[in-house]
Amino acid sequence: MRDIAVISFAQTPARRSVPELNEVEMLMPAVHDALTQVDMTIDDIGFTCSGSTDYLAGTAFSFVSTLDAVGPWPPIQESHVEMDGAWALYEAWVKLQLGEIDTALVYAYAKSSPGDLPMVLTRQLDPITVGPLWADSVSLAALQARALLDSGKATEADMAEVVARSRKDALGNPNAQLAWDRSADDHLATEYHIAPLRKGDCAPITDGAAAIVLAAGDVARSKVKRPAWIRGIDHRVEPIHLGLRDLTVSESTKIAAGKAGVADGKVDIAELHAPFSHQELILKEALGLGDDTTINPSGGALAANAMMTAGLIRIGELATRISNGEADRGVAHATSGPCLQQNLVTVLEGEA
Amino acid sequence: MGKERVAVVGIGQTKHEATRGDVSVAGLLREAAGRALADAEMTWSDVDAVVIGKAPDFFEGVMMPELFLADALGCTGKPMFRVHTAGSVGGSTAIVASQLISAGIHERVLTVAFEKQSESEAMWALSLPIPFTPPLHAGAGGYFAPHVRSYIRRSKAPDHIGMLVALKDRQNGLKNPYAHLHEHDISFDSIKDSMMLWDPIRYAETCPSSDGACALVLGSEKVADEAAAQGRQPAWIQGTAMRSEPTLSAERDTVLPLGGALCAADVYKQAGITNPRKDVDAVEMYVPFSWFEPMWLENLGFAEPGEGWKMTEAGATALDGDLPVNMSGGVLCTNPIGASGMLRFGEAAMQVRGTAGEHQVDSVRKAVGHAYGGGSQFFAMWVVGKDKP
Numbered sequence: 042m043r044d045i046a047v048i049s050f051a052q053t054p055a056r057r058s059v060p061e062l063n064e065v066e067m068l069m070p071a072v073h074d075a076l077t078q079v080d081m082t083i084d085d086i087g088f089t090c091s092g093s094t095d096y097l098a099g100t101a102f103s104f105v106s107t108l109d110a111v112g113p114w115p116p117i118q119e120s121h122v123e124m125d126g127a128w129a130l131y132e133a134w135v136k137l138q139l140g141e142i143d144t145a146l147v148y149a150y151a152k153s154s155p156g157d158l159p160m161v162l163t164r165q166l167d168p169i170t171v172g173p174l175w176a177d178s179v180s181l182a183a184l185q186a187r188a189l190l191d192s193g194k195a196t197e198a199d200m201a202e203v204v205a206r207s208r209k210d211a212l213g214n215p216n217a218q219l220a221w222d223r224s225a226d227d228h229l230a231t232e233y234h235i236a237p238l239r240k241g242d243c244a245p246i247t248d249g250a251a252a253i254v255l256a257a258g259d260v261a262r263s264k265v266k267r268p269a270w271i272r273g274i275d276h277r278v279e280p281i282h283l284g285l286r287d288l289t290v291s292e293s294t295k296i297a298a299g300k301a302g303v304a305d306g307k308v309d310i311a312e313l314h315a316p317f318s319h320q321e322l323i324l325k326e327a328l329g330l331g332d333d334t335t336i337n338p339s340g341g342a343l344a345a346n347a348m349m350t351a352g353l354i355r356i357g358e359l360a361t362r363i364s365n366g367e368a369d370r371g372v373a374h375a376t377s378g379p380c381l382q383q384n385l386v387t388v389l390e391g392e393a
Numbered sequence: 394m395g396k397e398r399v400a401v402v403g404i405g406q407t408k409h410e411a412t413r414g415d416v417s418v419a420g421l422l423r424e425a426a427g428r429a430l431a432d433a434e435m436t437w438s439d440v441d442a443v444v445i446g447k448a449p450d451f452f453e454g455v456m457m458p459e460l461f462l463a464d465a466l467g468c469t470g471k472p473m474f475r476v477h478t479a480g481s482v483g484g485s486t487a488i489v490a491s492q493l494i495s496a497g498i499h500e501r502v503l504t505v506a507f508e509k510q511s512e513s514e515a516m517w518a519l520s521l522p523i524p525f526t527p528p529l530h531a532g533a534g535g536y537f538a539p540h541v542r543s544y545i546r547r548s549k550a551p552d553h554i555g556m557l558v559a560l561k562d563r564q565n566g567l568k569n570p571y572a573h574l575h576e577h578d579i580s581f582d583s584i585k586d587s588m589m590l591w592d593p594i595r596y597a598e599t600c601p602s603s604d605g606a607c608a609l610v611l612g613s614e615k616v617a618d619e620a621a622a623q624g625r626q627p628a629w630i631q632g633t634a635m636r637s638e639p640t641l642s643a644e645r646d647t648v649l650p651l652g653g654a655l656c657a658a659d660v661y662k663q664a665g666i667t668n669p670r671k672d673v674d675a676v677e678m679y680v681p682f683s684w685f686e687p688m689w690l691e692n693l694g695f696a697e698p699g700e701g702w703k704m705t706e707a708g709a710t711a712l713d714g715d716l717p718v719n720m721s722g723g724v725l726c727t728n729p730i731g732a733s734g735m736l737r738f739g740e741a742a743m744q745v746r747g748t749a750g751e752h753q754v755d756s757v758r759k760a761v762g763h764a765y766g767g768g769s770q771f772f773a774m775w776v777v778g779k780d781k782p
Contacts (some may be wrong), residue, residue, distance in 0.1 A: 042497075089637075095477075101449035101518050102479050105767050109639040116652035119637035119771075120485055123450065123457055123477040132474070132489060139396050139494035164456040172455070259631060278473040280464035296470055365553035380462040383473065 045137045047364075047389065048269030049078040050253040050357030055345030057143045058154035059248040064098060065110040068150040068250040072111060072263045075252035076146070079264045083112050085253075087142025089119040092149040093277035094125035095321050096161055107150065118142070123148065126353030127276075127314075127375030133255055137384040143260040150250035151348040154353055157310070158246050165378065167281060178379060179317075181244060183235040183327060185288040185380045186319040190237055192289045195322045196387040197237060201225035202240045204343065209339025218245045218345040245315035248345030251354045267360040269360035269389040272370075273301030281378060288380055292325035297386040298372075306390070308334045309368035312355035314376045316342045323381065326374060338362065352376065356387055363391040399494045400617035400627035401742040403433025403610030409573040409727045412511035413604035418453060419465035421606050425732075426505050427464060429608035432748075433620070437465040437467035440610075441499035446476040446486025446506040447731030448766075452520040453509050459770060466505065480679065480766025481635075481642025483507065483734025484773030487762075488531040488633040491611050491775075496632075500613045508608035508729035515602055515730065521730045534599060534682065538591035540675035541684040543592065543613060548687070550702035552593070555683035556584045557705055559598045559725060562680065564662040565712060568751035573603040582613065598683035598725075605729030614781075617680045628777040630661030631759070636772045647769045653692040656772040661694070664759065664776035669694045673776075675717045675744045675754045677737040681724045686710065690718070693763060693774075712754065720744065735763030738775055745777045 051074035053059075059067050076082060083089070089111065095103045104121045113119060116135075122129050126149025133145035134341035153161075168170040189195050192287075202225050211220035234240045261268040277293035279286050286292070298304070311334050315321035321336065330336070337343075338360040342351050352375020359373040370390040375382040405428025407413065430436060443466050445459045454460065459475040466473070470580065475484040483506040490504035516532030544550070563579045566572040587597035596655070611662055617627035625742060635657070638645060638652040645651070657669070666672040677691045687701035696704050706709055710718035719725070721740040724733050741762035743749040759778045765771060 094457060095449050095451060101451050102767065104477070105479060105640055105770075108637060109641055113637050113639050114642050114644055116636040116638040116650075116655050117480075118635055119477065120635060121478050123459075123475050129476065131433075134491075135492050135496050135498065139492060159727045161456070164454070165460050167461045168455050168458075215450070276461075276472050276474075277470055278463045278468050281471055282464065285464065293470065322776065377457070382460060382463070 043140060044258050044270055045134055045255055046270045047253055047356065048073045048256045048261050048265045048268050050360055051075040051078065052216050052354055052357065053249050054335050054345060055247045055249045057218065057246060059152060064150055064152055065107050067248065068107055068148060069110055071250045072148050075254050079254055085373050086144050086146045087118065087337045088133055088136045088145040089117055090129040090145065090147050091121050092124050093151060093351055094270045097151045097153055097348055099155060101190055105112060109125065124164055125349050125377050126338035127356055130253060130353060130356060131274055131276060131385065134168040134271060134334050134390065137255060137257050143257045143361055146252065147255065148252040149350040149353045151350055152248040154248050155248050162180045179235050179238065180200050181379045182317040183238045184283065186237050186317065188288045189319050189377040191357040194289055195319060197229060199322060200242055200318040201228045203321045204228045205207040207337055207343040210338050211344035213356065214339045214344055216345060217340050218247055220340060220344060227334040238317060242318040244342045244346035247345050247347040249345065249350055251350050251357055251367050253353060253357050265364060266363045267366065269391060271387060272390045275300035278383040283380060289323065291323050291327040291381045291384060294324055294384040294386060297384055298328045301388050303328055303372050304385060305313060305362040308370060308372050310335045310359055310362055310371035312339060312357050312359045312373045313337055314342050314352045314374050316346050318343065318380055324374060338390065352385065359389050365388050396495045397497050398614040398629065399491045399611055400629045401428055401609050401777060402430040402617055402627050403435065404739045405429030405432055405570050406607045406736060406739065407605045408571055408747065409603045409605035409729060411602065413509065418458060418509050418670045419462055420507055422462060422505050422507055423465060425606035425608040426503060429610045429750060432611035432643050435501065435610060435716055439502045440501055441504050442477065442493055443468050444474045444486055444490035444502060445509055446482040448480060448482055449518060451513065452515055453512040460722040478766060479771045480710040481734050481738065481764040481771040482731060482766065482772040483732050484738050484762065484764030485635055485734050487609055487738045488635060488775065490634055491630055492609055494613050501614055503608060504611065505608040506735035507608060508731040509604045510602040511604050521753060532726040534591040534594055535718040536684055538594050540647045540769065541593060541682065544684060544688050547648060548699040548702055550687065554687060554705055555593065555704045556581055557599050558683035558686040559584050559709055562719050562723045562727040564754055565720055566726030569721045572722045576587040594682050596605035600681040600728035601726045603727050603729040603737060604759055605727060605732050607732045607739050609735065611737055625687045626746045626779065630775055630782050631778045632660040632776040634774050638770045640768045640770055648688060649692055649698055650769050652770060653765065653772045656774050657693040660774045660776050666776065670716060673759050673761050674757040675720060676759040677719055677740040679724055679734060679737055679765050680719060681728060683725065684759040686718060689763065704709045712752065717754045720749060722755055734773060737764050738762035
């Protein structure tokens, strides 16, 4: 495979609601920051790919207006996925493999604040069998958490440790939405939200945007001192129907991890897209991570979880830590669908 | 690392209708995908990855529907990808799928595009009022009619050209058993007498709203060689291209969009086409309103600007013309929006493979598939041929 690297990453500060800006205005600072960091404009980009969803924007073809703001004139090579930006990055990586272009811009954004997010996400469910029940995303995650606890593989105390660590680490993340230093016991003393999940076990609802620039080989080396090379990237899906899956494991993450070569080296850092505390525990096992791996130093999705964007942000957070020398090799993960239905795994590495 | 060769080795589509009340969305997709797999002499387990495309999710009222379709499309444990690039999506989905093979990642990729328009009302799904955004009042026809009027003014084309296109495409559609509209009594006069919807676009010059799906099985060189050895002609992908331009930009010419011209130039270069009119044997282009045939003939380089309508008038684009256009009946007969682009790409491949039945054109060696979307701003094209690129 051709060597492709993340050479810049930018994100907007995660906020519960950004009412004063539309999606375009919210996204643009991230796009321009990512380009400016590597002294580029849209004219230097070979391929542009974005991730977003009409259902959160509340309008058909919502990505069209954000593309307008990128300034696609003269006409550009461009594509869009109705998926998290991590999959847009995957498409860009595939395109770069063809060897015709050397650079790509990837961006993603979502404003969840205008609607009732857990209710909006019920529209992802099978429209004939489960959708009419309006089973919201938090309740479905609670079913998964209950299954995990019942299996004996984890306890509520384990979940509480994830919550306490994530929010504490988020104190060091200027873009985080939820950050504090409270003990696991403090968390366990709070009431259930939807049992066995407490509010603290759940990711916040976030408006936000992010952008990444990818570059191939020598172009990447010419732009940054230490590019974060994509050593492996793969994604897999499972049925949406909860009854068809063992919710206490993430089979699709496991397959993707194998294909991406997670186990081929030491994993210094893992940025995992786990919108609920128990999901980090499931992902850690699926990825085969040991206790020597630092998980979610950014605070992860529990610190900020912009829809369609949080997966791409995991890749960006990891790339930043590799480029600044904090880590040599790491794993970034993105998820989509209820209860970790679809998962993408990327292995990034800095040059020795 | 280089580009691996890719070919279409299986094609399937549904019977397209205004309302496919007999199937769910999953059933609709499986009808198309099952036919494509059967055509490729494969089963679900042979597929490495699935790439799904469709237009806005509001058209069915399911958010990111590929998630609930994953197991119905045999994706369990496999990569599944969802593309959405407006009306060009059926074409760009096929291109994204082909790149998974040309990049050397997969050998066999199933790509499916669909729309089940009967689940909602596309015209109004397109007309949601958004603050500070120009409204797309009354759907696509109201948006494109001024472009057509501008074309007529610039080219001095006579009024009847649009009606000629509609008559030709609807008559071609009679030869396509999968087409939505089968208007046996259609005539020039019946088109002329049909209601004016968005001047100069009449009711009979407008695409229908359809339920339907299209599926393609794409294979690596090895897979396609095996198919060829068993007597199943692959449609070799000789070039693919996509271009996007802004909706709102002072530099734009929506009658003759630069993005479309650049897309065509790119794909022709890859396919070794220097004289499109001579080198291309058949074209399936995205013509949702009749007048877009002459407009796209010019944009894609088959005619000089202002001259496209003369090809239509002279019958050059008829099934027995020197450059048949929309042999299947095109979007004017069948428009499951998300699938419409892939149906164009698929028809081009069928022509090359010689499997187009009654609407087959003799000895097609190179065919063009074309799709566009948004406000004439998203373009996807491919060239397929009998010969390996």
